[in-house]
Amino acid sequence: MEASPALSRIGLAGLAVMGQNLALNIAEKGFPISVYNRTTSKVDETVDRAHNEGNLPLFGQYNPRDFVLSIQRPRSVIILVKAGLPVDQTIAALSDHLEPGDAIIDGGNEWYENTERRIAQASERGILYLGMGVSGGEDGARHGPSLMPGGSFQAYSNVEDILKKVAAQVDDGPCVTYIGEGGSGNFVKMVHNGIEYGDMQLISEAYDVLKHVGGLSNSELAAIFSEWNRGELESFLIEISADIFKVKDEHGDGELVDKILDKTGMKGTGKWTVQQAAELSIAAPTIAASLDCRYLSGLKEERESAAEVLKEAGMTDIVGSVRSGIDKKKLIEDVRQALYASKICSYAQGMNLLRAKSLEKGWNLNLGELARIWKGGCIIRAVFLDRIKKAYQRNPNLASLLVDPEFAREMVQRQAAWRRVVGLAISAGISTPGMCASLAYFDTYRRARLPANLVQAQRDLFGAHTYERVDRQGSYHTEWTKLARNADAGVGIFN
Numbered sequence: 001m002e003a004s005p006a007l008s009r010i011g012l013a014g015l016a017v018m019g020q021n022l023a024l025n026i027a028e029k030g031f032p033i034s035v036y037n038r039t040t041s042k043v044d045e046t047v048d049r050a051h052n053e054g055n056l057p058l059f060g061q062y063n064p065r066d067f068v069l070s071i072q073r074p075r076s077v078i079i080l081v082k083a084g085l086p087v088d089q090t091i092a093a094l095s096d097h098l099e100p101g102d103a104i105i106d107g108g109n110e111w112y113e114n115t116e117r118r119i120a121q122a123s124e125r126g127i128l129y130l131g132m133g134v135s136g137g138e139d140g141a142r143h144g145p146s147l148m149p150g151g152s153f154q155a156y157s158n159v160e161d162i163l164k165k166v167a168a169q170v171d172d173g174p175c176v177t178y179i180g181e182g183g184s185g186n187f188v189k190m191v192h193n194g195i196e197y198g199d200m201q202l203i204s205e206a207y208d209v210l211k212h213v214g215g216l217s218n219s220e221l222a223a224i225f226s227e228w229n230r231g232e233l234e235s236f237l238i239e240i241s242a243d244i245f246k247v248k249d250e251h252g253d254g255e256l257v258d259k260i261l262d263k264t265g266m267k268g269t270g271k272w273t274v275q276q277a278a279e280l281s282i283a284a285p286t287i288a289a290s291l292d293c294r295y296l297s298g299l300k301e302e303r304e305s306a307a308e309v310l311k312e313a314g315m316t317d318i319v320g321s322v323r324s325g326i327d328k329k330k331l332i333e334d335v336r337q338a339l340y341a342s343k344i345c346s347y348a349q350g351m352n353l354l355r356a357k358s359l360e361k362g363w364n365l366n367l368g369e370l371a372r373i374w375k376g377g378c379i380i381r382a383v384f385l386d387r388i389k390k391a392y393q394r395n396p397n398l399a400s401l402l403v404d405p406e407f408a409r410e411m412v413q414r415q416a417a418w419r420r421v422v423g424l425a426i427s428a429g430i431s432t433p434g435m436c437a438s439l440a441y442f443d444t445y446r447r448a449r450l451p452a453n454l455v456q457a458q459r460d461l462f463g464a465h466t467y468e469r470v471d472r473q474g475s476y477h478t479e480w481t482k483l484a485r486n487a488d489a490g491v492g493i494f495n
């Protein structure tokens with residue numbers, strides 16, 4: 001569109017894939033938008049796209065001053081650049097032209113403390129600030145992402161109408177809500193990504209077991225995943241996996257998925273999630289297992305030589321022996337149930353991490369509402385998020401998803417299948433760290449008594465750390481070694 005003398009309702013700086021698509025989405029919803037990028041060819045590219053995709057009200061600007069001044073006051077400027085230093089640089093370039101009451105909205109995968117620092121810096125100049133998680137990749141940004149804005153409530157109110165229109169729409173509203181103060185929007189997006197890591201790991205394990213123990217071909221896997229996507233596992237990640245299995249390799253025989261190097265990349269949000277879980281003393285073993293697996297997958301050459309060394313040491317192909325006599329149909333159904341149960345444990349971990357952080361920071365996060373805005377637009381969107389929403393609506397103080405009566409029943413119903421899959425995978429030597437971590441989490445959480453009594457006794461023996469008793473109040477210390485020697489000196493155990 002030709003530059004208009006009328007001012008734009010909003011601005012967006014940073015026109016890489018996400019920025020371009022979000023800007024086009026905003027323009028398409030009828031909000032005139034100014035766009036800016038340091039490399040100006042990106043501005044032209046976005047303006048061309050706006051023209052070709054329906055003459056959308058999108059206006060290219062070629063320097064920070066013109067960009068800022070082309071926006072109605074109080075101004076709202078979304079920035080979508082790489083997290084970290086580029087965000088600071090973009091803020092610095094725009095700040096000279098912004099005025100008190102204007103707002104900056106960072107839509108990147110930013111570390112929440114950076115957002116909190118920037119909120120403080122911006123407020124010194126009367127500038128409002130939002131850190132907004134944006135999920136859904138390229139397609140989500142263009143047609144409806146899930147948005148997680150946190151920070152200044154005033155800044156949110158100024159753009160609420162826009163965000164509600166551009167976000168993905170589901171049966172119970174747009175996939176956006178004001179998350180809370182400070183860096184809460186970024187934190188929630190970070191945990192979303194941690195859960196995303198867990199989901200992807202669990203799906204890859206289901207694939208591994210079905211392929212190597214069940215002997216399923218890619219076309220069978222595509223059919224099974226499509227079928228799963230019509231039931232309780234219905235989700236974006238299951239759907240795209242079904243599609244992935246169908247794609248032929250254009251450079252050779254078979255399907256492309258088999259030609260992809262087995263090394264997973266990452267940008268950091270999953271690692272932050274695990275670090276935060278440790279900081280807050282929240283067990284998140286499924287998410288941690290998914291992170292560890294990415295690290296181990298990265299050691300491709302080392303794994304190849306380990307395979308050689310262990311083969312020479314006598315390691316044989318143990319899959320073969322387990323594979324014979326497998327009831328394929330039963331295995332598929334068992335894996336489906338194991339995947340579902342493992343997934344619930346992973347979400348329970350993510351939700352508990354969010355609650356712990358919310359308590360620490362006073363963010364007052366509404367877990368049911370977070371599950372709701374993840375129902376559409378984002379990478380972890382799934383039908384069962386509606387049930388998670390309802391679980392927290394039934395009881396906002398739910399200690400864990402695992403003790404919600406509905407989820408508890410489902411876990412119990414699925415545990416036999418889950419144990420069979422994990423047991424089978426262990427005997428076949430197919431590692432399923434995510435499913436094992438989820439199952440161990442479940443078994444640890446549901447047991448009223450754990451062997452932690454022995455750990456406490458050991459700590460007291462070597463460090464006088466004291467222990468509590470099950471049958472009386474107080475903290476105790478025992479001279480374990482002395483008493484044990486005395487006992488030895490008395491009656492011998494074996495005589």
Ligand code: 6PG
Nearest residue numbers: 135136137193266267268269379
């Ligand atoms: C999303 C995704 C998106 C991106 C992650 C993946 O919600 O749209 O999570 O943010 O895919 O950065 O992170 P890794 O590169 O670490 O897998």
